Amino acid sequence: MTLLSSRPSQPVEPGLLSRALEVAGRLANDATDVITATAGRGAHPSTLDSPFDWVTDTDRILERHTRRVLTAEFPGIPVVGHEFGADHGADVAEYRWVVDSVDGTANYVAGVPWCAYSLALIDASGPVVGVVADPYRAQIYAAARGRGARANGKPIQLVDRRVTAGAIVCTELARKGPWPGMGGFIERAAAAHAGVRVLGSAALSIAQVALGHAAAAVLHSYHEWDVAGSVAMAIEAGAVVLDKHGEDTTLPTDGLLVAAPGVADEVLSWWQETATVATT
Numbered sequence: 001m002t003l004l005s006s007r008p009s010q011p012v013e014p015g016l017l018s019r020a021l022e023v024a025g026r027l028a029n030d031a032t033d034v035i036t037a038t039a040g041r042g043a044h045p046s047t048l049d050s051p052f053d054w055v056t057d058t059d060r061i062l063e064r065h066t067r068r069v070l071t072a073e074f075p076g077i078p079v080v081g082h083e084f085g086a087d088h089g090a091d092v093a094e095y096r097w098v099v100d101s102v103d104g105t106a107n108y109v110a111g112v113p114w115c116a117y118s119l120a121l122i123d124a125s126g127p128v129v130g131v132v133a134d135p136y137r138a139q140i141y142a143a144a145r146g147r148g149a150r151a152n153g154k155p156i157q158l159v160d161r162r163v164t165a166g167a168i169v170c171t172e173l174a175r176k177g178p179w180p181g182m183g184g185f186i187e188r189a190a191a192a193h194a195g196v197r198v199l200g201s202a203a204l205s206i207a208q209v210a211l212g213h214a215a216a217a218v219l220h221s222y223h224e225w226d227v228a229g230s231v232a233m234a235i236e237a238g239a240v241v242l243d244k245h246g247e248d249t250t251l252p253t254d255g256l257l258v259a260a261p262g263v264a265d266e267v268l269s270w271w272q273e274t275a276t277v278a279t280t
Contacts, residue, residue: 009125009145017144020121020129023073028133028140031062031117035102035135040111056109059083062101066119070097077121082225095123100225104201118203120228130232132203141207141233149210149236158238159212161260165193167215169267170205172198172222179220184274192266206230209258210237216259216267220244220275227256240264244271 038058063083070079078087079097090096097119102108104115113136120130132141141156143149149156161167169189171182186196194215199205202222207230208214219227231241242248244255246268259267 010123012123012128012145017129017147019073021131021142021144021147023069024119024121024129024131025140025142027066027069027119028117028131028142030065031101032133032135032138032140034058034062035108035115035117035133039108039113039115039135056102056105058108059102059105062117063099066097066099066101080225082223095121095128097121098225098228100203100223103203103226104199107200112200114199114201114204116201116203116207116230118225118227118229120225120232122224122228127228127232127235130229132207132229132233134204134207141210141230143233143236145232145236147236149233151211156211156233156237158210158234158260160238160262161215162262164189164215164263164266167194167263168208168213169194169196170199170208170214170217171196172200172202172205172219174221181271181274181276181278182220184277185218185270188270188274192270202226203230206234206258209239209260210234215263216257218267218271219256221254222256231256231258234258242268244275246272 035058060083063081067079067081077095077097078090078093079099080086080090082100100118102115103118108115117133121128129144134141139151141149141151189196202219203226205217206227209217210230210233235241239258240261242257242264257264257268257271
């Protein structure tokens with residue numbers, strides 16, 4: 001789900017915003033408790049297409065819990081999840097919930113302290129509400145359209161950057177490994193005296209931009225449940241959000257850039273140029 005913070009968005013009934021924030025926050029707290037109690041402690045993953053594409057009992061348990069609560073609290077709003085797919089009619093509904101119960105499951109299984117729970121309410125204009133739990137740092141990030149973004153209840157606002165030198169840029173591997181042009185992208189960043197980090201959670205990569213820890217995050221590929229919660233946060237914090245072509249597209253088919261406004265064009269140019277070289 002890709003948006004520019006300047007795109008006109010359709011209005012949302014204030015009561016729905018408030019209730020969605022409250023319920024999503026409660027679910028994020030539940031997820032934090034479960035993840036911190038079980039990470040790296042006897043998880044039994046099953047592999048999919050990639051040896052690092054893990055699915056665990058925790059993923060399934062948390063998604064089932066999320067679905068039960070959302071179905072009870074918001075009857076008629078379908079849920080789309082990483083583990084159990086989309087409820088009937090999700091593709092045409094006015095609103096839909098999207099959830100990734102453990103984003104960064106390989107890290108979770110290994111006990112590496114970098115994974116997240118991500119939940120967002122989406123309409124035709126993009127994220128309406130987004131909540132991301134960062135369990136290892138005991139942080140809940142929450143955002144609602146027009147209401148700003150918060151970390152554990154404290155407002156956050158992105159501080160713009162003008163140069164990439166000395167900055168961190170986050171990215172993530174594609175499903176089966178490095179994305180086309182990834183090596184060249186890292187070299188371009190290094191030439192500009194920026195550092196690239198691949199940490200294993202798309203949701204937390206984007207969150208670092210909103211929090212001011214990273215100048216940009218580039219995701220060559222993703223699912224909306226990976227990013228919708230943190231994109232809501234980034235938009236409300238003041239980040240620029242673009243697709244690989246530099247366009248403001250509601251549902252891009254290939255790629256996502258989230259960046260501080262002052263460096264968005266530069267980081268986009270690295271991505272475009274190295275991706276072009278990789279495909280020629």
